[in-house]
Amino acid sequence: MRKQRGLSLVNLILWAVVLGFCALLGLKLVPVYTEYFGVKSVLAGLVKEKAGAPLSEIRESYQHRAEIENISAVKSDDLDIEQDKTGTTIAVKYQKTVPLIANVSLLFDFETSAHKGEAAQ
DSSP: OOOOOSOOHHHHHHHHHHHHHHHHHHHHHHHHHHHHHHHHHHHHHHHHHHTTSOHHHHHHHHHHHHHHHTOOSOOGGGOEEEEETTEEEEEEEEEEEEEEETTEEEEEEEEEEEEEEOOOO
16 A cells, blocks of 8 residues: 655645745845845936036935835935045945834845046046
């Protein structure tokens, strides 16, 4: 007589719970990282196009780009903009809290910057 093979009902339920939790994590994490990479690309574009421009113009341009990219975690006032003889640096440091289940949340710390040096004259 051959022994039966396969998943029992308990194993099937456990696997469904594990896969459901992984899917939930994926659905919560993908938008957070998509927004982070959007912030990085906006900062890179800003420093490329607006290096040496007045701070108010840089902040206004960021605000327009953030609306287009659907970035809500970083406001234009959160940007650290430094302009000196070595060039223009735009940096940002922010936290994003994502509710997971009931009173459990995930906290992400992000930090990114973009720099463009002045051409030697």
